[in-house]
Amino acid sequence: MLTTMIRTELKRGTAELAILSVLENEPLHGYEIARQIEEQSKGALRFTLAALYPMLYRMENRGWLKGTWETAENGRRRRCYRLMPRGRKMLQPLREEWANLFRVLRRVAKVSHA
């Protein structure tokens, strides 16, 4: 139970960093964001629609992302999210924060790299 809670909180905490990171190189629509995160984390981080969109909207409201409707070559309309300067600015401190956390955990709990 406790392990599940910790895992959930960890995943929630890393979600923002994961979203910002996948958007760092190119704008993506929601489904593609989820797919890339899952692929890059080798399935460790999985975003359902219910977890992804409230987070995207919150990040958009904070000015980290901006969503715009775009038409793909096949004519399908999708809302693409791109990283805004404020989001880009958040990326580095978040990375450092997580890196520090893992450093501390390695020292204290003897946690080694996964």
Place this chain on the structure above:
Amino acid sequence: MPDWNLLISERIGTLALSRQVRDEVVAELATHLEELYQACRARGANESQAIEIALSQAADWQALGSEISDAKNEENGMNDRSKQFWLPGLVTLTASMLWLMMLERWDWRPHTAFANGSPPLMPYLIWLVTQPVFGAAGAYWSRRNGGSRLVRIAAGIFPSIAMLGLLLFITFTGFFVERNPFLWKHPAFFALVVFPWAIFPAIALLLGVLPFLKVANPRQS
């Protein structure tokens, strides 16, 4: 192919969002489920399995609706109506009134041979012909924040709406509270005031608003 918009609309219920924003949210979630459905089909799932997998993306659709409403309305305490109407409208009103005050303060008159004969209404006329700029600014701001056509018009002509409200209030209190004898003697006074201070400016403001009415849904541009 499933109608994802319909399936989501039925499940998610009414959201604490404007109709336009709700429709956008539903459309976006529908696009996501459609992609997932297609991916499942490509992996060999039959239609009903693919639909089931897609719809299982939210265990509780009503809860998701509430969470999305909360996330959308978080916006630093400012909701869509404030961003799309009140803020552009009030700023347009303030800017327009400050501009009028500045013109009257300068008592601007053309320094020409006709200066002595220049009409006293010059500040007003300059103010009137510059109103499209304020209307355009209000409508642009509203459109940028996702305002519908009607909201863009309302935000753009807000100075005239406010002026009309003020004139109605003054006239009503003048007639019925103060029982002003001047007003009772000249009942057409309201019309004389309302045209130069509300109707003509509204037309001028609307001219500025027009170019910003072309895109139906700015968030889909």
